[in-house]
Amino acid sequence: MIYLDYSATTPVSYEVIDTINKVTKEYIGNPNSLHSLGVKSKELMESATNQIANIFNVSAGEIIYTSGSTESNNLALIGVALANRKKGNHIIVSKLEHPSIYNICNYLESIGFEISYVKNDSEGLIDFDDLKRLVKDSTILVSICAVNSEMGIRQPLKMIRQIVKKENFGTLIHSDMTQAIGKVSVNLHDVDLASMSAHKIYGPKGIGLLYKNSNVNIIPLMYGTTKGNSLRPGTPALPLIAAFSKAIRLANTDIEKKERFINLLNEKIVEHLKKYPHILINKTKYSIPHILNISIMDVMSETFIHALEKKEVYVSTNTACSSGELSTSVMAIYNDLNRSKHTIRISLSKLTTTDEVNRFLQIFDEEYKKLSNLK
Amino acid sequence: MEKLIIIKYGELSTKKDNIGYFLNTLKNNIEKTLSNFNYEISLDIGRMFINVEENDLEKVLKELQNVFGIHEIIIGFKDSNFDISAIKENTLNILKNKEFKTFKINTKRSNKKYPLKSMEINNIIGSYILKNLKDIKVDVLNPEVLMEVEIRQHEVLYYLEKIPGLGGYPVGTLGKGLLMLSGGIDSPVAGFLAIKRGIKLEAIYFESPPHTSIEAKNKVLALAKILAKYNATIKVHIVNFTNIQEAILKNIPNDYLITIMRRMMYRISERIAHKNKCLILVNGESIGQVASQTLTSINCINEVVKMPVIRPVACFDKLEIINYAKKINSYETSILPYEDCCTIFVPKHPVINPKVEKAIEYEKLIDYEALITEATKNALIINISANENNSKFEDIL
Numbered sequence: 001m002i003y004l005d006y007s008a009t010t011p012v013s014y015e016v017i018d019t020i021n022k023v024t025k026e027y028i029g030n031p032n033s034l035h036s037l038g039v040k041s042k043e044l045m046e047s048a049t050n051q052i053a054n055i056f057n058v059s060a061g062e063i064i065y066t067s068g069s070t071e072s073n074n075l076a077l078i079g080v081a082l083a084n085r086k087k088g089n090h091i092i093v094s095k096l097e098h099p100s101i102y103n104i105c106n107y108l109e110s111i112g113f114e115i116s117y118v119k120n121d122s123e124g125l126i127d128f129d130d131l132k133r134l135v136k137d138s139t140i141l142v143s144i145c146a147v148n149s150e151m152g153i154r155q156p157l158k159m160i161r162q163i164v165k166k167e168n169f170g171t172l173i174h175s176d177m178t179q180a181i182g183k184v185s186v187n188l189h190d191v192d193l194a195s196m197s198a199h200k201i202y203g204p205k206g207i208g209l210l211y212k213n214s215n216v217n218i219i220p221l222m223y224g225t226t227k228g229n230s231l232r233p234g235t236p237a238l239p240l241i242a243a244f245s246k247a248i249r250l251a252n253t254d255i256e257k258k259e260r261f262i263n264l265l266n267e268k269i270v271e272h273l274k275k276y277p278h279i280l281i282n283k284t285k286y287s288i289p290h291i292l293n294i295s296i297m298d299v300m301s302e303t304f305i306h307a308l309e310k311k312e313v314y315v316s317t318n319t320a321c322s323s324g325e326l327s328t329s330v331m332a333i334y335n336d337l338n339r340s341k342h343t344i345r346i347s348l349s350k351l352t353t354t355d356e357v358n359r360f361l362q363i364f365d366e367e368y369k370k371l372s373n374l375k
Numbered sequence: 376m377e378k379l380i381i382i383k384y385g386e387l388s389t390k391k392d393n394i395g396y397f398l399n400t401l402k403n404n405i406e407k408t409l410s411n412f413n414y415e416i417s418l419d420i421g422r423m424f425i426n427v428e429e430n431d432l433e434k435v436l437k438e439l440q441n442v443f444g445i446h447e448i449i450i451g452f453k454d455s456n457f458d459i460s461a462i463k464e465n466t467l468n469i470l471k472n473k474e475f476k477t478f479k480i481n482t483k484r485s486n487k488k489y490p491l492k493s494m495e496i497n498n499i500i501g502s503y504i505l506k507n508l509k510d511i512k513v514d515v516l517n518p519e520v521l522m523e524v525e526i527r528q529h530e531v532l533y534y535l536e537k538i539p540g541l542g543g544y545p546v547g548t549l550g551k552g553l554l555m556l557s558g559g560i561d562s563p564v565a566g567f568l569a570i571k572r573g574i575k576l577e578a579i580y581f582e583s584p585p586h587t588s589i590e591a592k593n594k595v596l597a598l599a600k601i602l603a604k605y606n607a608t609i610k611v612h613i614v615n616f617t618n619i620q621e622a623i624l625k626n627i628p629n630d631y632l633i634t635i636m637r638r639m640m641y642r643i644s645e646r647i648a649h650k651n652k653c654l655i656l657v658n659g660e661s662i663g664q665v666a667s668q669t670l671t672s673i674n675c676i677n678e679v680v681k682m683p684v685i686r687p688v689a690c691f692d693k694l695e696i697i698n699y700a701k702k703i704n705s706y707e708t709s710i711l712p713y714e715d716c717c718t719i720f721v722p723k724h725p726v727i728n729p730k731v732e733k734a735i736e737y738e739k740l741i742d743y744e745a746l747i748t749e750a751t752k753n754a755l756i757i758n759i760s761a762n763e764n765n766s767k768f769e770d771i772l
Binding site (some may be wrong): 019020023034036042043044047048051057059061224242245246249 | 433772
């Protein structure tokens with residue numbers, strides 16, 4: 001099997017599975033219980049949270065656990081929107097976001113919020129002049145992903161923050177960092193809120209977090225007990241939280257070295273596919289090497305994916321969350337409908353080997369020849 | 376030109392004969408605080424210099440903001456070339472990466488042998504900057520960017536960014552004190568203020584299981600950890616108070632429960648302080664706040680010890696204390712709702728004006744000497760360090 005869909009999800013690392021096992025077996029107490037079993041669980045939970053807080057240089061109270069990035073995005077956008085209604089009703093997002101952001105925006109629009117979509121240039125970079133123009137007195141939130149999920153475009157969040165805060169100091173900044181963490185270094189001080197998920201960094205599915213600067217007020221989406229986690233109530237998923245913390249620690253070591261290695265693999269694939277006149281490489285200077293998007297203009301994406309799958313090679317069309325539709329990011333950057341309907345996303349990992357890439361290219365060539373000859 | 380952190384000392388610079396002792400203590404404290412980083416540190420009478428890796432800069436700056444004895448933390452550049460053309464060029468290199476409309480150059484010249492005067496240097500650099508950067512003006516009254524250039528004996532320093540330090544004296548320079556740490560809002564603040572004046576603190580906590588919970592103890596340890604950030608490490612003495620508390624409950628009339636309990640705590644604290652070479656007791660009593668903190672109560676309780684008792688928050692209003700607690704991040708922990716020794720068994724009507732003679736008379740009802748000797752002997756010691764990295768859960772996390 002050659003798995004090249006790491007941006008959809010990753011296999012859980014053995015060390016992390018150990019943590020899930022151990023905590024599930026040995027830490028049976030509810031962290032909110034008063035007895036010593038509860039206290040033991042609570043201590044572990046606090047240590048896990050402190051570890052995450054230290055890695056990202058924030059304080060433990062600024063971390064809210066959720067079920068994953070989609071929930072974090074909901075809590076961030078709806079939570080900020082509802083808490084700031086008196087200040088304004090305007091929200092700005094980019095055209096390179098994950099579908100969950102757009103669906104939340106549609107909902108917010110239906111209850112009276114105004115949504116603007118900031119332009120980007122032909123390299124995928126946010127258009128700073130357009131952003132400056134869009135921010136107004138009633139702008140309560142700007143949400144821009146750190147790394148885009150379809151083409152891996154990385155945004156300069158520090159610049160974006162400076163521009164937004166200069167226009168309106170009260171405007172909050174949220175970033176969906178799901179595709180960024182573990183791949184490139186991020187600075188949470190560039191934003192007021194950030195979404196993350198464990199399953200993209202070799203952690204379990206079902207756990208994510210929202211970073212929320214302690215000065216930011218949001219309204220919870222769920223109501224339960226008031227103990228400890230009033231913004232996202234419910235018994236803490238301790239085995240998942242401990243696993244998430246470990247996954248973050250492991251993912252944040254040697255980020256640059258891993259990135260350099262993955263870049264070599266990426267360049268190898270690009271170099272190989274460039275020779276095909278009907279294959280377009282959807283890559284700009286802001287794309288991170290972990291995500292490689294291409295458009296195969298003379299073969300249907302879905303057909304090609306299933307052809308590869310028969311040879312046990314796994315890639316995706318665009319993001320797993322919008323499969324079957326056109327790639328909004330490719331559309332936003334190249335403004336070419338045909339090109340955005342024919343995308344394939346190959347996502348690479350530190351686990352990918354040169355041998356796997358070679359075999360992938362060989363299978364790719366065989367299948368591509370077969371399918372393109374049919375036309 | 377090398378980038379580095381420059382430390383300016385605060386009140387320290389007024390010390391004369393023992394300044395070396397103060398500076399060395401400060402240097403040791405900084406070394407303890409930065410033990411997780413790679414760095415080089417050097418010092419002279421006026422300044423301390425720290426070189427760190429660029430990636431660690433932000434984290435190191437954050438750590439330094441918790442060290443007492445530092446007046447100002449400066450991110451600057453150092454160069455040994457005194458040539459005026461090099462000084463002009465260096466200043467331009469620093470400023471060209473900044474966005475600003477107005478600026479001012481401020482030169483200080485502690486090397487009085489330097490051929491140019493400060494004002495002349497200001498003019499030379501200023502006009503060079505004006506010539507080389509577009510759309511900027513000099514504003515001497517209210518500049519957006521204040522570029523400081525210091526001509527010293529062995530080097531020239533350049534800097535723009537300054538962060539205020541905590542002030543105070545380096546911890547340990549004034550000796551040791553024992554903090555009576557309860558778990559409330561006041562005692563951590565009192566501890567912080569004592570540390571600020573250079574006192575190295577140890578802490579004492581009274582637990583009364585099963586009447587008080589492990590969570591109450593953990594809360595106090597969490598507060599100690601917050602103080603450890605300023606104190607490098609903190610030794611916490613945990614005294615089992617159950618037998619004494621139960622004896623008091625059984626034998627002492629209700630209105631004197633708290634008075635007698637506090638007298639016992641003071642006695643034990645003084646003994647533990649003596650044993651550990653602490654010169655004073657520190658606590659979070661605030662005048663008038665509760666029945667045991669009226670002036671008569673303080674007299675009646677303080678009477679059992681000879682050691683000086685320092686009460687840093689004695690004259691603060693509750694709101695002032697809360698503001699401090701929020702500043703040092705102890706507030707959220709302090710308000711966690713766990714019962715401690717002082718809050719269980721609180722009588723409905725504690726005596727507001729207790730009398731010493733009466734307290735002594737009541738105490739005769741229990742054999743307290745044996746009880747406090749035992750409690751003192753069995754006190755448990757936990758060492759808490761601010762840098763401790765989840766070692767307890769190493770196999771899991």
